[in-house]
Amino acid sequence: MKRYFQASGLARLCFLTVLVLILTTLPLLYIARYDHSSADDYTYGNYTHQVWEETHSPVRLIGAAFQTSHDFWYTYQGPFASAFFMSLQPSVISERLYGLTAWLMLGMLIASHFLFFKVLLGDYLGAKPVHYITIAAAFLVLCIQTMPDPVEAYYWYVGSVHYTFMYSCMLFLLSCLMLFLKTSSRIRGALLLFLACLLGLICGGSNFITALQTPVLLCLFGGFCLFYRNRKALWCLLPLGFTLTGLYFNVTAPGNTVRQGEISPLSPVTAIYDSFRYAVTYFKEWTNIYFLLLLLFLTPVIWHFVSRSHRRYPLPGLVIFLSFCGYACMFTPSVYSLGFAGYARVLNIIMCALYLFLFLDLIYFLGWLASKTTVSVSNPAFRKPFLQSWYTGIAVTTLVALFFTKPDQITSFSAVNALYKGYAQSYHQENLDRISMLSLEGVDEVWVPNFSVEPHLLFFDNLDTDETCWKNQAVAEWFGKKVVHMVEVYQLDHENVQ
Structure with missing residues (x-):
């Protein structure tokens, strides 16, 4: 603590930002103990579950996962x-x-x-650890706490691994390529390039938003x-080739015609136009008070390191325009195939990408501005009186905004609310009771009640009252039953229901 109080103002700011990230993430990790499977968790995991129950062999389990990927590629959709x-x-x-789902995704x-x-900031733009740690922690607080649909981002495994996990893989891919260009070791460079190729294949074989966004960003990176x-960047064509190969097999999968069903895709021109239209609509929706406050919060931190460097930041207008195009293209797969912006799990990663683009645009613009002026916040006479009042104002405004925000609009508030009112615990116990009923031996037909509570963070989907629904059939197959019925016993009328 003595060292902390003797540290510089920027170090204290870094410490407090990381502390806020940790404290706001802890409720999300704690409530994960009450999380349970639902919907597509059973359809995608059925075969691997059966193999594990029969063999308890990790090798056979991985083989079953490859078989599942192969089967779904032929029969349902392309993201292998x-x-x-x-x-x-x-x-x-x-x-x-x-x-563990929430632990993995977060x-x-x-x-x-x-x-x-x-x-990017430390190795390429000359930022010190206190700079990029503060920026990363503050950025993550915003993204994690304001996700459009946190249950599909962190708690529903199939939805979150399909989008949140794959979006993270894309960032790892870009980081590997940047590290590859910096390293002078051949062995380390070869390992980074191999990892980038593997991640490129994974991203190309993921959801169509990430599968399209990855080669777009790789092309911008190449530019x-x-x-x-x-x-040396010519070697980056190799991961791009693996990404495009994965995308090719993704798009040409026979199962895509099954998933598409009777929906007629839009024309490419209409899809591109609508993508920009949705990009503007959601840009206005997602640039909320918390995003604006975070921009104000990070501006002095960014200026502190860009004003000290001598790096070039040419053509900021072109960079901002290209970043907006990169953001808009994330709407195109959903608009083209479904006719609308996309499901909530799609919007989760698009919002994260928008914030990332905007923060990078801010860094680039401030870097360009710093090259045109001699003003620097590194002057102690300027920093102390100005920044103290600056951050005090931001803190007070944030507290006031949080006071007028509904609990479920802030992820950690939603977790605390569900725990305090007992919704999470009740949901957990009712899931355990349902599993006990479904696990009874010698019973082929099972009736289960609906849930009396549906916590905003934990509940994604339920069984159907129609026993022929695919969700009921998947659960029946998972537990070795012929028929699973759900009876609506509880009327849901409290505020913590989706």
Whole structure:
């Protein structure tokens, strides 16, 4: 503590930002113990679950995951990499492990962003650890706490691994390529390039948003490398090739015609136009008070390191325009195939990407501005009187905004609310009771009640009153039953219901 109080103002700011990230993430990890499988968790995990129950062999389990990926590629949809990971959901081994879902998704999201900011800002733009750690932690607080649909981002395994996990893999891919260009070790460079190729194949075989966004970002990355005449960047064509190969097999999968059903896709021109229209609509929706406050919070931190560097930031207008196009193209797969912006799990990663683009645009613009002026916040006479009042005002405004925000609009508030009112505990116990009923031996037909509570963070979907519904059939197959019925016993009328 003595060292802390003797530290500089920026170090204290870094410490407090990381502390806020940790404290706001802890409720999300704690409530994960009450998380349970639902919907597609059973369809994608059925075969791997059966193999594990019969053999308890990790090798056979991985083989079953590859088989599931192969089967779904032929019969349902093309994202073969996502199908592989979706078939390995934790309850395949034990329902008690399903709570690891949130730990995995939040861990991937946090680790990928910290690495990305460390490499880009620290290794390339000359930021010190206090700079990029503060920026990464503050950025993650915003993304984690304001997700459009947190249950599909962190707690529903199949949805979160298909989008949140794969989005994080894309950031790891970009970080690997940037590290590859910096390293002078051939062995380390070869390992980074191999990892980038593997991640490229995974991203190409993931959801169509990430599968399209990854080659777009790789091309933008290649454009910067060409501008700076980095010949070593030619090796980056290899991960791009693996990404495009994965995307090709993703798009041409026979199962896509089944998933598409009777929906007629839009024309490419209409889809592109609508993508920009949705991009503007959601840009206005997602630039809320918390985003604006975070921009104000990070502006002095960013200026502190860009004003000290002598790096070039040419053509900021072009960079901002290209970043907006990169953000808009994330709407195109959903608009083209479904006719609307996309499901909530799609919007989760699009919002994260928008915030990332905007923060990078801010850094680039401030870097360009710093090259045109001599003003610097590194002057102690300027920093002390100005920044203290600056951050005090931001803190007070944030507290006032939180006071007028509904609990379920802030992820950690929603977790605390569900725990305090007992919704999470009741949901957990009712799931355990349902599993006990479904696990009874010698019974082929089972009736289960609906849930009396549906916590905003934990509940994604329920069984159907029609026993022929695919969800009921998947659960019946999982537990070895012929028929599973659900009876609506409880009327849901409290405020903590989706």
